[in-house]
Amino acid sequence: MDSINESPSPIMKGFLFLCCYFISCNALPFEQRGFWDFSMDDGPNMMQDEGSGLPTGPIPTDLPSMPPMDLCPFGCHCHLRVVQCSDLGLTSIPKDIPKDTSLLDLQNNKITEIKKDDLKGLTKLYALVLVNNKISKINEKAFEPLNKLQKLYISKNNLEEIPKNLPVSLVELRIHENKIKKVPKDVFNGLKNMNCIEMGGNPLENGGIEPGAFDGLKLNYLRISEAKLTGVPKDLPPTLNELHLDNNKIQAIEMEDLIQYSNLYRLGLGFNNIRxxxxxxxxxxxxxxxxxxxxxxxxxxxxxxxxxxxxxxxxxxxxxxxxxxxxxxxxxxxxxxxxxxxxxxxxxxxxxxxxxxxxxxxxxxxxxxxxxxxxxx
CATH class of the missing domain: 3.40.50 (Rossmann fold)
Structure with a gap:
């Protein structure tokens, strides 16, 4: 028993010292090389058991990154190329709208302006809804990227003129209840696909429609209701099937007023002063x-x-x-x-x-x- 309590001999002490020295020299400090370090107890070079069906080599640290994904703008709802951002109190068009968006709904917000690059990259956009905002200014090049846009709904805003450089692909334009007083001669140039224009609720007078303003258009539907017209406008597209001029100040229908509208099947002249x-x-x-x-x-x-x-x-x-x-x-x-x-x-x-x-x-x-x-x- 006494021999057990005796201190180690000098030879034994030397042996223990050498063992501790070699162990300390071979133990490298921990170095994190990737996410997997936190899930493996034995470090990034852990080997898997044979027969486990898993890789037995070292875990790679240079895995390919995921392809970039278009995210839905904050607060919006995105589904099947439809981006709905209505009723959010937005003051500008959101950034990072998915490039494959087909319908963009921005109605009932507080947007005041459409800038040059607000719609950049939206080459697949089919319909743009901007109804009931506070838009008073649209950059002349804002619609340039929209080479497939067919429906533009921009009613109930503060526009004082029809936007310039509208997409040539446009089929339907609804711009009623703004502050438009003039339809320039060249504003619809090149819009050979235009089918429908709704522009009622604007303070538009007969003199505000310049001669030839609708030249080249093959419209089927035109509404200029709730304006300040005192007579049937001249030089409207002869292709019209529907013409709505209700809620104006028209006082008479004269012989030459309807002479070129042989294709009309619906004519609206209600709520005027026709005698x-x-x-x-x-x-x-x-x-x-x-x-x-x-x-x-x-x-x-x-x-x-x-x-x-x-x-x-x-x-x-x-x-x-x-x-x-x-x-x-x-x-x-x-x-x-x-x-x-x-x-x-x-x-x-x-x-x-x-x-x-x-x-x-x-x-x-x-x-x-x-x-x-x-x-x-």
Whole structure:
């Protein structure tokens, strides 16, 4: 027992010293070489067991990086190339919009300006919605990258002029409820694909539409309602199928006003101050199907309606009509009119409806299609 408590001999001490020395010399300090160092107990050069099915060599530290991905702008919703950034209180167009975006919705924000590079790289954009912002300025080159844009909705803003250099691919432009007073001659140059323009709710007068402003356009639909027009604008596209001029200050329909619109099938002239419709002025629209003349000041049924073979709907309510003749709507004889009327509205006129002859509506599909009513001053 005493021998156990004896201190080590000098030879033993020397041996222990040498062992500690060699061990300390071979132990290298820890060096982090990658993320994997924190998940491996034995360092980055750990070998896997044979038969485990995993690599047995050293873990590589130069793995290829992931390809860059377009991220959705903060606060927006991105799904299937649709980027929705509406109702976010944005004051400018977000950065880093995915390059493959097809529809960009920025309505109901506080955007004040569209700068030159705000839409840079969006070469696949099909529709851009900027409705209900505070946009008053658009850079002349802002739309240059949008070579596939077909629909531009920029209504309810503070624009004082139609944007310049619109994409030639544009099909539909909705720019109503702005502050536009002028339609320059060259603003629509080159827009051969344009089909629809909605520009009502602007303080636009007849003199603000320069001659030739719509030259080259093949529009099917045009609305200039709630403006300051005192007459039917001249030189509108002759290709028009629909023309809406309601809620203006038009006072008369003269002979030459509609002479070039032979393709019209819907004409909206409601809520004006029309008192006179010249005889024969409607005869230039042989394909007309709907005629809206409600809320005007006409005192009789417009002349020429019996000769319109395809006319189906006539709105004449809220006028000053005092008499309806037996041949005011239907032609004399059979085979002249191609289709029967689906609707004739005459209510809110000072006409004694009980005095109107039943034969007056002989070319109407059903008696329910006739809307009369008591006149109340």
């Amino acid at each position: 006179v419709i010249e005889n024969g002025s409607l005869s230039f629209m042989p394909l007309l199907r709907e005629l809206h003349l409600d809320h005007n000041k006409v005192s009789k049924v417009p002349p020429g309606l019996p000769d319109m073979k395809f006319l189906q709907v006539v709105y004449l309510h809220s006028n000053n009509i005092t008499q309806v003749g037996v041949n005011d709507f239907c032609p004399v004889g059979f085979g002249v009119k191609r289709v029967y009327y689906h609707g004739i509205s005459l209510f809110n006129n000072p006409v004694p409806y009980w005095e109107v002859q039943p034969a007056t509506f002989r070319c109407v599909t059903d008696r329910l299609a006739i809307q009369f009513g008591n006149y109340k001053k």
